[in-house]
Amino acid sequence: MTVDLRSDTVTKPTPGMLEAMFSAKVGDDVFGEDESINELEAKAAGIFGMEAGIFCPSGTMTNQIGIKCFTQPLDELITDQTAHVYRYEGGGIAFNSSVSARLLYGERGILTAEMIAPEINPINDHYPRTSLVVLENTVNRGGGSCYTLEQIKQIAALCKAKGLKLHMDGARIFNALTRTGDKAADYGKYFDGISICLSKGLGAPVGSVFLASRETIKYARRVRKAFGGGMRQAGFLAAAGIYALDHHVERLKIDHAHAQILAEELAKCNWVTNILPVETNLISFDTVEPASIVLQKLAAHAIKASSTGPNRIRFVLHLDVHPEQVEYAVKVLRGVHGS
């Protein structure tokens, strides 16, 4: 038995999803003629109470398009120092948008209005113009931590008062909503742009959607073309996304329950020194031995995981980790490592 806990991106399409893909109605999306893509974009926008959406190959692209839409060269954005947009998008903030990043130290990546307010630059030729705040929800390096709607409301009010745009990197937004019970439609009220990923916990093979106002999405289409992300009969992929939104959101609570089971076991292991609070499908924990050694030991038992620091390991639960695999992983954690 293999248990792949490296990422929720490792999932393969289910038979139902493949069937939906095979029977998708497609056309040339650069001409706006792909029925499945149009349906996905409208559906995702509707879920979040946004006007429009644009389907892209990756979450990196939807984030980078959002940043491009909401900034001008010489501007600055504010985000947490662990943010995906800063750490894992290849320096795209500078490269694509000629924008600098003001990095804050949130609590497990969660920022508050109080933290952001003093970091907004006054209007002065010395300073880059602060034009955008980017929040990640859930926070990957925060161990899957979630914003409360109240925190978002306060940040949105601050942004509005200061004339800043607010973008959400919602690669795992459905995990956050599953945890908090907040309504997706409420998010549309507070964010100017939302990026959602279909290829993480939702289990689609490819794809993300950027959601915003009709006007912003019109410009986003130009940007996507310039980034090389204009696709043709990609409705086969959009169909997987539609299927994922219909069938794979409700089940995220299973991944969260599995994460709790593994976290409880890790808490009993004497080789684990610290576990970040487990709120969703991610578990981030620190180990006595270097992570590389622990990963080798786990790999010897066919458990794959990844490290996010010299002594930090991340487990990610997803729809291809079934209950019997969780049971097996518990046994391995117990047996081999002398808990």
Ligand SMILES: *Cc1c(COP(=O)(O)O)cnc(C)c1O
């Ligand atoms: C995975 C991820 C993305 C997007 O990644 P892609 O691989 O480009 O789709 C964005 N933000 C976060 C927090 C992620 O975990």
